Amino acid sequence: xxxxxxxxxxGLLGSPFKILILNFIAWIVGVLWITxxxxxxxxxxxxxxxxxxxxxWAFAPFTFTLKNxxxxxxxxxxxxxxxxxxxxxxxxxxxxIPVSIAALTAYGFARFSLPVKxxxxxxxxxxxxxxxxxxxxxxxxxxxxxxxxxxxxxLILIHSSWGIPWITFxxxxxxxxxxxxxxxxxxxxxxxxxxxxxxxxxxxxxxxLISASVLQFAWVWNDFFFALMLIFDPNKMVVTQMxxxxxxxxxxxxxxxxxxxxxxxxxxLLIYALFNRYYMRGFxxxxxxx
Amino acid sequence: MxxxxxxxxxITFFIPALILILVFxxxxxxxxxxxxxxxNPIPGVNIVERPPGLENYxxxxxxxxxxxxxxxxxxxxPMGAIVHNxxxxxxxxxxxxxxxxxxxxxxxxxxxxxxxxxFIFLGMVIPMIVGGLLIQFSFDKDxxxxxxxxxxxxxxxxxxxxxxxxxxxxxSLILGSVWLWSGFTVTMYSAGLSSLPREVIxxxxxDGADFKTILFKIxxxxxxxxxxxxxxxxxxxxxxxxxxxxxxxxxxxxxASTVLALLMYEYFARLGDYAMSATVATILTIIVIPVxxxxxxxxxxxxxx
Numbered sequence: 001x002x003x004x005x006x007x008x009x010x011g012l013l014g015s016p017f018k019i020l021i022l023n024f025i026a027w028i029v030g031v032l033w034i035t036x037x038x039x040x041x042x043x044x045x046x047x048x049x050x051x052x053x054x055x056x057w058a059f060a061p062f063t064f065t066l067k068n069x070x071x072x073x074x075x076x077x078x079x080x081x082x083x084x085x086x087x088x089x090x091x092x093x094x095x096x097i098p099v100s101i102a103a104l105t106a107y108g109f110a111r112f113s114l115p116v117k118x119x120x121x122x123x124x125x126x127x128x129x130x131x132x133x134x135x136x137x138x139x140x141x142x143x144x145x146x147x148x149x150x151x152x153x154x155l156i157l158i159h160s161s162w163g164i165p166w167i168t169f170x171x172x173x174x175x176x177x178x179x180x181x182x183x184x185x186x187x188x189x190x191x192x193x194x195x196x197x198x199x200x201x202x203x204x205x206x207x208x209l210i211s212a213s214v215l216q217f218a219w220v221w222n223d224f225f226f227a228l229m230l231i232f233d234p235n236k237m238v239v240t241q242m243x244x245x246x247x248x249x250x251x252x253x254x255x256x257x258x259x260x261x262x263x264x265x266x267x268x269l270l271i272y273a274l275f276n277r278y279y280m281r282g283f284x285x286x287x288x289x290x
Numbered sequence: 291m292x293x294x295x296x297x298x299x300x301i302t303f304f305i306p307a308l309i310l311i312l313v314f315x316x317x318x319x320x321x322x323x324x325x326x327x328x329x330n331p332i333p334g335v336n337i338v339e340r341p342p343g344l345e346n347y348x349x350x351x352x353x354x355x356x357x358x359x360x361x362x363x364x365x366x367x368p369m370g371a372i373v374h375n376x377x378x379x380x381x382x383x384x385x386x387x388x389x390x391x392x393x394x395x396x397x398x399x400x401x402x403x404x405x406x407x408x409f410i411f412l413g414m415v416i417p418m419i420v421g422g423l424l425i426q427f428s429f430d431k432d433x434x435x436x437x438x439x440x441x442x443x444x445x446x447x448x449x450x451x452x453x454x455x456x457x458x459x460x461x462s463l464i465l466g467s468v469w470l471w472s473g474f475t476v477t478m479y480s481a482g483l484s485s486l487p488r489e490v491i492x493x494x495x496x497d498g499a500d501f502k503t504i505l506f507k508i509x510x511x512x513x514x515x516x517x518x519x520x521x522x523x524x525x526x527x528x529x530x531x532x533x534x535x536x537x538x539x540x541x542x543x544x545x546a547s548t549v550l551a552l553l554m555y556e557y558f559a560r561l562g563d564y565a566m567s568a569t570v571a572t573i574l575t576i577i578v579i580p581v582x583x584x585x586x587x588x589x590x591x592x593x594x595x
Binding site for chain 1: 296319396401564
């Protein structure tokens with residue numbers, strides 16, 4: 001096992017004092033970096049009037065309230081509570097479907113010989129990078145013709161199709177690193193391709209499948225564009241779609257908007273925290289070759 | 291690694307993906323190209339208003355929201371969506387690269403560096419719609435951390451809501467996007483850094499090379515593959531940018547911060563001109579393609595090794 005590269009070498013960067021200064025600056029920058037998050041959270045748990053007058057950074061006076069959250073969750077026009085529910089209804093199948101389908105395809109790519117494999121692979125990469133804007137107009141009319149516009153199913157279909165290329169790419173890399181001996185043994189015992197795939201490959205590839213699912217779920221949850229174009233019924237809107245609509249017409253109501261922002265980012269933040277290792281592995285695999 | 295021969299049964303592994311991708315990704319891409327030339331590719335609807343030809347492309351070039359010669363001449367906003375996208379790349383790309391390398395290298399010396407790294411990464415985790423709102427919030431006159439800092443440093447007279455003025459709206463969003471996207475560059479460079487062969491650098495240290503030499507002559511050149519990926523991904527992201535702008539300024543004021551993806555949306559939703567909308571989308575994709583090819587090539591090269 002090669003040791004990971006570490007630059008840390010006493011003396012290379014100068015005196016210990018310099019390193020102390022560096023530590024100090026780095027932490028200041030680090031804290032500044034998350035200040036907007038702290039600010040939006042502080043604004044969300046206080047009456048907006050207090051925040052406007054004294055600033056969210058002031059602690060005297062400090063009044064704690066959940067009113068902003070209640071207003072956002074049960075908003076009469078755009079209830080974020082309903083939005084969260086809709087986001088789950090969309091994001092869960094939009095994760096399970098493409099991961100299952102792409103796993104099959106990725107296995108095929110990793111193990112079977114294909115006549116034009118190289119070109120198919122390049123096509124998948126191309127589809128990973130194409131802007132959503134390039135597909136949405138025909139999708140809109142296609143779904144309208146199929147009576148799937150403004151339905152959960154329509155949006156789920158689009159998210160699933162859109163997720164397949166990158167998940168295929170990611171899982172193919174994962175599968176091709178798995179040892180083939182077990183698979184070969186199973187084949188000698190007379191297992192079919194599909195049995196080998198289900199009984200041998202999938203269990204071995206579980207970490208990879210989790211990584212792909214975690215990232216796909218976060219991606220679908222965070223998506224705004226597809227939802228904006230394909231869902232209009234306020235009762236079916238996802239949470240990212242409702243959020244900008246909570247902005248007042250003339251004056252921005254940051255009380256409502258701050259609690260709404262916290263609500264909308266809670267799920268992806270939790271996923272990032274709970275599945276950190278899988279998240280980061282998927283994230284790097286999403287952009288890099290290995 | 292052994293490869294198994296193709297057989298009719300094995301083709302079934304590819305069928306479900308193939309159907310979904312052909313119907314909901316490949317066909318729409320081709321149809322959008324046709325639509326941009328005013329040829330209706332969608333059965334059952336009539337959404338083309340002009341005769342087939344290049345008319346849309348001629349029209350878009352003279353659309354001030356796409357490119358505004360007056361604004362460019364006087365160096366004032368709006369300059370047009372495509373110019374705004376180019377400005378976005380010109381500012382965002384170098385800044386985010388520098389931040390990426392500096393943090394990846396220096397955080398190795400910092401106690402709790404991985405905590406700071408995950409702070410920076412948060413911008414990648416949240417929905418970009420929230421990202422856009424956070425940018426607007428941070429540049430707000432009364433609530434924003436930017437203006438709070440200005441006041442602390444005695445520059446309180448500069449404090450204003452930066453996103454609502456034409457001169458500063460686009461720049462605020464770009465700086466905000468640096469804040470959001472740096473999680474990507476820092477993570478990529480940190481990963482790249484930890485996979486470098488340590489022998490080379492240790493040898494350089496033994497030879498008495500100083501920090502600057504090691505950074506510029508060894509580390510940065512060796513990170514070239516990472517840089518290539520990061521540059522490609524960043525440019526793609528800058529060109530497709532939509533959520534941030536939609537959430538914070540809606541492209542305003544007066545189009546001063548509009549971008550290609552937003553223009554495409556305006557043609558679609560506000561004007562109902564689907565062919566023009568498709569034209570903007572096609573132009574956006576054409577601009578993206580060279581970067582995509584570069585990126586695909588680098589990955590295919592890595593595959594062979």
